[in-house]
Amino acid sequence: MIELRNIEKTFDGADGAVTALRGINLTIGTGEIYGIIGLSGAGKSTLIRCVNMLERPTRGEVIIDGEDMTKLSASELRRARKNIGMIFQHFNLLSSANVYDNVAFPLRLDNVGESEIRERVMPLLSLVGLDDKAHHYPSQLSGGQKQRVGIARALASNPKVLLSDEATSALDPQTTKAILSLILDINKKLGITVIVITHEMQVIKDICDKVAVISGGVIAEEGSVLDVFTSPRQPITKEFISVIMPNELPIEFRGKEISSDPVAGAKLLVRLMFIGDSADEPVIAALIRNYPIDVSILSGNIDHIKDTPYGRLLIGMTGEQSAIDEAMAFLQSKDIRIEVIGYVS
Amino acid sequence: MSADIMTLLLKALGETLRMVAMSMVFASAVGIPLGVLLVTTARHGILECMPINKFLAAVVNALRSIPFIILMVAIIPLTRALVGTAIGTTAAIVPLTLASIPFIGRQVETSLNEVPYGIVEAALSMGATPLQIIWRVYLPEAMPSIVAQLTTVVIALVGESAMAGAIGGGGLGDLAIRYGYQRFRPDVMLATIVVLIVLVQAIQFIGNTIAKKLNKK
Ligand SMILES: Nc1ncnc2c1ncn2[C@@H]1O[C@H](COP(=O)(O)OP(=O)(O)OP(=O)(O)O)[C@@H](O)[C@H]1O
Ligand SMILES: [Mg+2]
Numbered sequence: 248m249i250e251l252r253n254i255e256k257t258f259d260g261a262d263g264a265v266t267a268l269r270g271i272n273l274t275i276g277t278g279e280i281y282g283i284i285g286l287s288g289a290g291k292s293t294l295i296r297c298v299n300m301l302e303r304p305t306r307g308e309v310i311i312d313g314e315d316m317t318k319l320s321a322s323e324l325r326r327a328r329k330n331i332g333m334i335f336q337h338f339n340l341l342s343s344a345n346v347y348d349n350v351a352f353p354l355r356l357d358n359v360g361e362s363e364i365r366e367r368v369m370p371l372l373s374l375v376g377l378d379d380k381a382h383h384y385p386s387q388l389s390g391g392q393k394q395r396v397g398i399a400r401a402l403a404s405n406p407k408v409l410l411s412d413e414a415t416s417a418l419d420p421q422t423t424k425a426i427l428s429l430i431l432d433i434n435k436k437l438g439i440t441v442i443v444i445t446h447e448m449q450v451i452k453d454i455c456d457k458v459a460v461i462s463g464g465v466i467a468e469e470g471s472v473l474d475v476f477t478s479p480r481q482p483i484t485k486e487f488i489s490v491i492m493p494n495e496l497p498i499e500f501r502g503k504e505i506s507s508d509p510v511a512g513a514k515l516l517v518r519l520m521f522i523g524d525s526a527d528e529p530v531i532a533a534l535i536r537n538y539p540i541d542v543s544i545l546s547g548n549i550d551h552i553k554d555t556p557y558g559r560l561l562i563g564m565t566g567e568q569s570a571i572d573e574a575m576a577f578l579q580s581k582d583i584r585i586e587v588i589g590y591v592s
Numbered sequence: 593m594s595a596d597i598m599t600l601l602l603k604a605l606g607e608t609l610r611m612v613a614m615s616m617v618f619a620s621a622v623g624i625p626l627g628v629l630l631v632t633t634a635r636h637g638i639l640e641c642m643p644i645n646k647f648l649a650a651v652v653n654a655l656r657s658i659p660f661i662i663l664m665v666a667i668i669p670l671t672r673a674l675v676g677t678a679i680g681t682t683a684a685i686v687p688l689t690l691a692s693i694p695f696i697g698r699q700v701e702t703s704l705n706e707v708p709y710g711i712v713e714a715a716l717s718m719g720a721t722p723l724q725i726i727w728r729v730y731l732p733e734a735m736p737s738i739v740a741q742l743t744t745v746v747i748a749l750v751g752e753s754a755m756a757g758a759i760g761g762g763g764l765g766d767l768a769i770r771y772g773y774q775r776f777r778p779d780v781m782l783a784t785i786v787v788l789i790v791l792v793q794a795i796q797f798i799g800n801t802i803a804k805k806l807n808k809k
Contacts, residue, residue: 337710
């Protein structure tokens, strides 16, 4: 659906050139929700703005539906843009127009008749849950409601792609959840391809299928959200993940010496990760029942990555070394991810 | 106050209103598009064109640096060519218009620059043409501010029209000078000043009311 080939972007700033993107390659499938995460200044906004040519790449190609956006004339580009909706961090609604007229805006650009506009706008307003606010002005709405208007407006021209640049960054956590589930809902109902820019891993975890981590204008890591979450390779990725899934040990172990070699009488700390169906399996019960060791559960939580359940458990095992080794072998035979932290006494 | 002063005042007020209204209409017809061009042809504007932008800015600055009284005298030949005479209310409309065009241009430019660029970008992302952005984004979004700015221009025009009156343009300024000053009629002078004060207050009030009504922020 969307293919970015070798995108480079250099700005000629007042104090010299700034290179924001240094060769970005991405392929985004139809109907996917693709997340792009990075720190401030990484080039996220520049990248998403290159998709609809609000920013022209210095080099590279942006292929959408088989068409290279960088090669279009001004009028072809305007036509192509009607296939790409966009929502913004600061909503960018017309303050002089009410909710209805804001959503109708893209249709009026095409001189669509008023009755047809009505037929299009009213269902969109109910889709985003604002049927009763049609005649309100943006200044009378909360941030979350404004973003709902932004979403309805972006969908008015029936686009195939939705671009979201930090659409929830100005909202509180509850409202963020509601807006994200609306985007997810729209993606499912309409099959629209979505690109989500964010600096919050939570957003990626809640709605994205795939993720690219961008840093210094290049993609540091990319893949399915499940893979990237469960086995991140780059330090920056681990950093992002640790914000929402702390890897810290419980307080009683912090600062203690951890040995990777067996120490007599010490506790072996192991982190277990259960993904999808394996989350249902009673592994710990089997461990305790079948091996002559003591197992203590030190911390644990169950969460979701998009729709996939995902559990994390930190356990400590004590007992004869041979029994511990056997228990580890048992764990390794199961469909779970294991991270051995080490022995502490 | 005697009936003859009332008659004189009403006639003069009528002339002032005519000068101000006509100049405002003509000057807006040129000044508003000028303001739009100043914004849209600027760097990163939707019709970016630096040569045009620099040229317009230079013309505006040049016109604005000429004091009104000098402009009025300097363009007498132009006024004659346009309306056949350099004296009278109609003749005064020419310099008043010319002086107001760059003023309105700058005021409208300021108003349009207050429109957050994000809204313009949102319209661009929806495939709007530059003309659609001007008509459907810039002007409606800036309208409350434009009205407030134009109110200032109208008030300035009242003052300038009095100056025009002093060299035979008619209106309240003419009345104050001819009767109040030259014929030593302090009552006429006072009455004219009161009318001017009330007029300016009324214009400001109307301007504020319209701007407030338009403002949905
Ligand atoms: N119009 C511009 N002119 C000059 N430099 C720019 C411009 N836009 C962006 N940059 C620079 O490009 C780099 C990437 O900016 P970008 O806005 O894409 O970052 P971002 O990842 O979206 O950051 P944030 O999370 O703060 O929004 C930054 O160094 C920025 O200063
Ligand atoms: Mg950004």
